[in-house]
Amino acid sequence: MDFSYPPEAEAFRQELRTWLDANLDDASRAARLDEGDPGERLEVLRRWNRTLADAGYAAVSWPSEYGGRDAGVMEQVVFSEEMHRAGAPGTVNPIGIANIAPSIMSWGTQEQKSRFLQRMLRGDDIWCQGFSEPGAGSDLASLRTRAVLDGDHYVVDGQKVWNTFGDIANYCELLVRTDPDAPKHRGITCLLVDMKQPGITVRPLVTITGEKGFSELFFDSVRVPVESRLGPENEGWKVAMTTLNNERGGVASLHLQVRKKIRSLCEEAASPELPGGPATSDPRTRERLAQLYLEGETLKLLSDRAISASVHGRAGPEGSLVKLVWSRVEQHVAELEGELFGPEALLGARGRRRLSARSMTIAGGTTQVNKNVVAQRVLGLPRNR
Amino acid sequence: MDFEFSEEQEQLRETVRRFLEERAPIETVRSLLDDPRGTTDELWKGTVQLGLPGLLIPEAFGGGGGGMLEMGVVLEEMGRHLHPGPYLSSALSAVALLRAAGTDDARERWFPALADGSLVATVALFEAGQRYEWRTPTLRSVDAGERCLLSGEKSFVPDLAAADVCFVTAATDDGTGIFGVECNAAGVETLPLPSIDGTRHHGTLRLDAAEARRVDAGGATDGIATALDFIHVGTVADGVGAATRAFELALEYARQREQFGTTIGSFQAVQHLLTDMLTELELGRAAAYYALWAADADPDDRRRTSILAKAFACQAFPRIAEDAIQIFGGVGYTWEYDIHLYYKRLLTLRHTFGGVTESLDELASIILD
Ligand SMILES: Cc1cc2nc3c(=O)[nH]c(=O)nc-3n(C[C@H](O)[C@H](O)[C@H](O)COP(=O)(O)OP(=O)(O)OC[C@H]3O[C@@H](n4cnc5c(N)ncnc54)[C@H](O)[C@@H]3O)c2cc1C
Numbered sequence: 001m002d003f004s005y006p007p008e009a010e011a012f013r014q015e016l017r018t019w020l021d022a023n024l025d026d027a028s029r030a031a032r033l034d035e036g037d038p039g040e041r042l043e044v045l046r047r048w049n050r051t052l053a054d055a056g057y058a059a060v061s062w063p064s065e066y067g068g069r070d071a072g073v074m075e076q077v078v079f080s081e082e083m084h085r086a087g088a089p090g091t092v093n094p095i096g097i098a099n100i101a102p103s104i105m106s107w108g109t110q111e112q113k114s115r116f117l118q119r120m121l122r123g124d125d126i127w128c129q130g131f132s133e134p135g136a137g138s139d140l141a142s143l144r145t146r147a148v149l150d151g152d153h154y155v156v157d158g159q160k161v162w163n164t165f166g167d168i169a170n171y172c173e174l175l176v177r178t179d180p181d182a183p184k185h186r187g188i189t190c191l192l193v194d195m196k197q198p199g200i201t202v203r204p205l206v207t208i209t210g211e212k213g214f215s216e217l218f219f220d221s222v223r224v225p226v227e228s229r230l231g232p233e234n235e236g237w238k239v240a241m242t243t244l245n246n247e248r249g250g251v252a253s254l255h256l257q258v259r260k261k262i263r264s265l266c267e268e269a270a271s272p273e274l275p276g277g278p279a280t281s282d283p284r285t286r287e288r289l290a291q292l293y294l295e296g297e298t299l300k301l302l303s304d305r306a307i308s309a310s311v312h313g314r315a316g317p318e319g320s321l322v323k324l325v326w327s328r329v330e331q332h333v334a335e336l337e338g339e340l341f342g343p344e345a346l347l348g349a350r351g352r353r354r355l356s357a358r359s360m361t362i363a364g365g366t367t368q369v370n371k372n373v374v375a376q377r378v379l380g381l382p383r384n385r
Numbered sequence: 386m387d388f389e390f391s392e393e394q395e396q397l398r399e400t401v402r403r404f405l406e407e408r409a410p411i412e413t414v415r416s417l418l419d420d421p422r423g424t425t426d427e428l429w430k431g432t433v434q435l436g437l438p439g440l441l442i443p444e445a446f447g448g449g450g451g452g453m454l455e456m457g458v459v460l461e462e463m464g465r466h467l468h469p470g471p472y473l474s475s476a477l478s479a480v481a482l483l484r485a486a487g488t489d490d491a492r493e494r495w496f497p498a499l500a501d502g503s504l505v506a507t508v509a510l511f512e513a514g515q516r517y518e519w520r521t522p523t524l525r526s527v528d529a530g531e532r533c534l535l536s537g538e539k540s541f542v543p544d545l546a547a548a549d550v551c552f553v554t555a556a557t558d559d560g561t562g563i564f565g566v567e568c569n570a571a572g573v574e575t576l577p578l579p580s581i582d583g584t585r586h587h588g589t590l591r592l593d594a595a596e597a598r599r600v601d602a603g604g605a606t607d608g609i610a611t612a613l614d615f616i617h618v619g620t621v622a623d624g625v626g627a628a629t630r631a632f633e634l635a636l637e638y639a640r641q642r643e644q645f646g647t648t649i650g651s652f653q654a655v656q657h658l659l660t661d662m663l664t665e666l667e668l669g670r671a672a673a674y675y676a677l678w679a680a681d682a683d684p685d686d687r688r689r690t691s692i693l694a695k696a697f698a699c700q701a702f703p704r705i706a707e708d709a710i711q712i713f714g715g716v717g718y719t720w721e722y723d724i725h726l727y728y729k730r731l732l733t734l735r736h737t738f739g740g741v742t743e744s745l746d747e748l749a750s751i752i753l754d
Contacts, residue, residue: 001454001678002387074386266752286749287742293752294697294745301671308388318671321664368657375656379636379663382651 003304009074013082016057020086023051029087042092042168049092049123058121059097066105066117073311080253084260095165096120096127100173103190103242107231112192116171128169130160130193130217131240137162138369140175141184141237145219147176147191154178154191154229156199156222164363166215167204170195173243179234188236192228199223207359209352244365254326255300261333262296265289268340275342285340292336295329317378324370327360388674390458398458404431405466411723414467418583421546424470429502438476439500441484446496453615457622457677464626467584467726471505471544473619478543479506481615482552483600486563486608491600495550495565507548508616509539509590510609517739519554519613520606526555526564526597533557534572534594535564541737545575545588552600553590554609563605564597571595582729587737614687616738617695618676624734625666625673628702631727632662635709642714655712662708665701672697689751696744703731 005013028048031041052058053067060079062068071079083090091097097120104116119125136143145158156176163172172193179187195202199222207213231239266289270280279285302325306318334357338345345354361367375381390398408431417423432438440456442448449455456477463472480499483492498504510519524537535555542551551566568575572595578587601608636659639650649655676694679686706728710717717724735741 001389001391001674001682003678005386077386270753280753283746286753287745289753290696290745290749294693294748297693298668298672298697301675302668304386304675305388305667305671308386311386312389314389316667317663318667321667324660324664325668371657371660372653374660374663379656379659381639381656381659382648384651384653384656 005074005078009072009078012071012075013078016079016082017086019055019057020082020088023055024086024088028089031089045089045092046123048089052091053122058091058123059101062097062101062117062121063105066101066113067121073307077253077307080256084253084256092123093120093126095129096125096171099129099243100127103173103230103239104192106242107190107239109227111227112230116192120171125171126165126169127171127173128163128165128195129243130163130166130172130174132162133159134161138366140240141188143175143177143188145174145176146180147178147189147224149178149226150223152226153223154189154226156191156193156219156224158219160217160219161214162205162363163202163215163217164213166202166217167212172217173230175236175240178236182234185237187234188240189233190230190236190239191224192230193222193224194228197222207356209355211352213359253303254322255296255303258326258329258333259296259300261330262292265333265337265340266293274340275344279340288336288339292329292332295325295332299325299329317374320370320374320378323364324367324374327367330360331357333357388671390454390674394454394458397455398462400435401437401459401462402465404435405462405468409466409468411467411726414469414584414726417469419579420469421577421579421586421588422470423544423584423586424547428470429505432472433502437472438502440476441480442496442500446492446500448496448500453618453677453680456619457674460619460622461626461629464623464628464730465630467627467730469584469586471507471547473623474507474544474548475499475505477619478508478612478616479550479552482508482563482609482612485611485615486601486605488600488602491565491598494598504549505544505547506550506552507542507544508612509542509545509551509553510613511541512538513540513589517743519609520561522554522556522561524553524555524592526557526562526599527594528558529596533564533597533599535566535592535597536594537592539590539592541578541587542590543585543587543737545590546577546586551590553592553597554605555597559603561605561609562603563600563609565600566590566592566595566597580733582733584726584730585733585737611687613738614691615680617691618673618680620734620738621669621673621691621694621698622677624698624702624731625670627727627730627734628666628669628698628705631706631709631724631731632659632666634724634727635659635662635712639712649712658708658712662705665705669694669698669701689748692744692747692751695739696741696748699735699739699741699744703728703735706731 027044031044056069059068060071061076064070104112120127131140133143147154147156172195174191174193176189176191177187178189199220201218203216204212205214205216269289270278272278302318303322306322309316309318334354338354341350409428436449437459439448440451444450483495499506526533526535539553548568551568553564553566554561555564572593574591576589578589580587639655640648642649672694676690679690709724713724716722
């Protein structure tokens with residue numbers, strides 16, 4: 001065992017740190033906080049995104065031919081650590097860069113790659129993922145949004161839901177049904193859709209925090225040119241799996257944020273400003289903080305094992321477990337924060353944090369579905385009903 | 386980021402595994418359940434032939450000069466095979482205590498015989514009715530010229546019946562000290578203390594003006610705490626082995642047992658239980674392996690990582706065995722099936738050398754104070 005990072009990764013750390021010191025301005029740093037006017041915030045973040053892209057830091061894991069830097073696993077880890085350390089916001093296009101781009105790279109035509117990837121990288125286009133429907137969530141393959149070929153266009157009718165960034169995106173990776181008679185996984189096609197064209201209505205949905213979070217998308221005879229199809233017709237399920245596998249793969253540094261929350265919770269608990277005085281003299285609170293700290297640290301070590309497994313080519317279960325554990329720890333952080341602040345837990349940002357933690361065991365595949373996947377793919381148990 | 390064991394360490398694992406599979410299979414473990422020694426001359430000789438008792442002892446004393454990663458590999462295999470007997474007590478606990486708190490003299494005296502396995506040792510840190518408090522022993526030492534005389538009682542001494550010598554903590558005029566006591570000396574009485582776990586044997590040590598030799602040079606408390614860090618990591622590594630095997634047995638059973646016309650492993654309730662068990666197991670494994678590494682490689686972080694591993698394992702590992710018993714159903718509650726033996730081994734982990742409350746307390750003072 002050796003927990004030092006390879007020299008190339010450390011060299012990259014130095015380079016990035018120097019660059020961040022020189023380029024990260026206060027406005028960009030502050031734009032990450034959920035305060036102020038969302039429109040203005042988006043403009044600041046876009047500008048920062050372009051600065052990142054010009055320096056080759058907007059998508060470090062991408063191949064250099066598309067403007068990335070071919071970063072290996074350890075350099076990606078270093079990138080997350082340093083951005084986190086500096087308090088730097090990431091790209092405005094997290095779903096596009098991490099999830100959708102890998103699908104375009106493996107399934108897209110040359111024309112699609114040059115048309116979309118560069119603009120995605122720079123934040124000129126913002127992408128969303130139109131997968132879930134009112135009738136197709138966990139059972140995504142039962143989706144019903146129809147696309148019928150009419151000359152050199154598909155005509156799309158249907159509805160998508162829970163669409164993150166739907167309100168700001170101008171492109172969408174959309175899953176549609178092109179063959180209603182085929183078995184459900186075989187009749188799906190993936191389209192790259194311009195959100196600004198006629199027939200698309202975006203209606204923001206209000207989440208349990210009372211804020212606009214995600215959107216419903218309505219498609220009414222929307223004409224999508226055939227050359228916007230990603231991958232072959234009726235093979236959209238495979239394209240979607242490329243996207244979802246990348247969604248699940250990028251979890252190795254999730255622990256950075258949640259451990260920071262745990263550290264500040266420990267500090268807040270010791271503060272004389274805490275309602276009722278410092279809680280760190282109460283044995284029960286001490287025990288609960290220690291327990292939460294234990295969860296955060298073991299999550300980090302599990303993530304490190306997952307990284308090591310991928311670096312060393314060892315087939316291990318760790319990578320499939322990180323999201324399950326992370327979402328649980330996030331919820332426990334929110335619960336203990338509530339406990340520490342008593343009735344004030346119901347107010348303002350604290351109250352919103354408590355509520356938004358509930359999304360973590362739902363978004364990106366629910367905990368239950370995740371467990372099915374582990375049981376069947378990792379443990380080799382039969383499909384359940 | 387290299388979180389993997391080296392090729393040599395994996396070879397050591399193979400060697401130990403083969404030895405235990407051939408020489409100490411589950412039938413042997415079962416035959417020793419009521420034997421307070423928990424081992425036979427032949428089995429102990431086997432570990433000596435593999436050079437295991439001296440694994441942590443420097444080569445200058447005839448030992449193997451290995452570190453905690455190697456020790457962890459050996460202990461994980463022993464946990465996996467529910468190996469009874471005094472290996473952990475002699476090769477880890479006693480050696481760690483001598484290393485952390487012993488004088489040069491003491492090391493020269495005991496290390497060579499511990500290294501070649503001719504001597505089996507254990508440590509006596511705890512007393513009846515005191516839970517896990519080891520800082521304030523009531524057992525006392527009285528100076529008697531060259532040697533000292535000890536009187537009092539120690540409880541829950543691991544592998545006492547198998548030990549030739551016991552390193553005992555005692556109150557002295559200058560604070561807590563450590564003393565070597567020969568188990569067959571005058572004034573020494575050893576009594577078995579049979580617990581629910583027959584794969585781990587404990588005893589009560591009664592001393593009545595027993596002759597003893599001082600091991601430390603005064604102010605042993607810090608050294609004892611350091612030794613406990615190593616002991617925690619070792620017992621957790623043993624726990625990783627036992628919990629892994631308990632999980633595997635449950636998974637195998639879930640694949641093969643049929644009810645309602647299908648294997649129980651196709652029921653979602655069972656699948657999710659197994660997934661939860663796997664999750665806890667892998668979290669505990671990661672914590673244990675990191676603590677093994679840090680024990681030697683990052684002494685400044687040793688206390689934190691060892692207590693972290695201990696606090697996690699004490700909670701998670703027995704629960705894995707509990708869930709395993711649940712998956713076995715009725716047969717899981719029988720003496721005949723082996724799963725209860727793993728549960729008991731993991732309860733010993735949970736309830737010796739410090740419990741959940743103590744571990745979390747200690748962790749809290751590291752992060753909050
Ligand atoms: C904050 C947030 C952002 C999101 N962003 C997007 C996005 O950008 N694009 C997008 O396409 N989607 C997005 N989603 C949708 C998300 O992927 C779905 O909510 C999720 O897959 C679950 O689908 P569902 O909501 O229809 O719940 P359902 O599938 O109806 O599940 C309801 C309950 O049943 C359980 N359940 C379902 N099937 C099984 C089973 N086989 N075994 C056991 N239990 C089961 C679930 O675990 C859950 O508890 C987002 C969701 C959230 C909360």
